[in-house]
Amino acid sequence: MYGYISEQYGYGMTAAASGEEAEDLAATMLASTLGLDFDPEAAWNERKQIYEHSSLIIDSTSITAAAVCGSDNHWTCAVAAAVFLFS
Numbered sequence: 163m164y165g166y167i168s169e170q171y172g173y174g175m176t177a178a179a180s181g182e183e184a185e186d187l188a189a190t191m192l193a194s195t196l197g198l199d200f201d202p203e204a205a206w207n208e209r210k211q212i213y214e215h216s217s218l219i220i221d222s223t224s225i226t227a228a229a230v231c232g233s234d235n236h237w238t239c240a241v242a243a244a245v246f247l248f249s
Contacts, residue, residue, distance in 0.1 A: 181226035
């Protein structure tokens with residue numbers, strides 16, 4: 163079928179928290195296009211169970227990186243790419 167790619171950025175988040183939020187965002191967007199009945203205000207674990215039982219959303223995954231600014235709080239930059247290979 164198909165899926166969604168999402169990006170998430172925030173200040174003071176760990177890589178794990180950022181990855182979980184990105185998966186939540188992508189699964190929520192996909193669920194809304196598939197017409198799944200869910201409460202967007204419900205906790206991620208509750209919505210994830212609905213997604214898994216629907217047989218429409220098979221799996222979610224994230225590849226996450228986090229950067230820590232120096233003690234002087236200078237900005238940092240990240241570059242990401244999603245590459246689809248069709249055979």
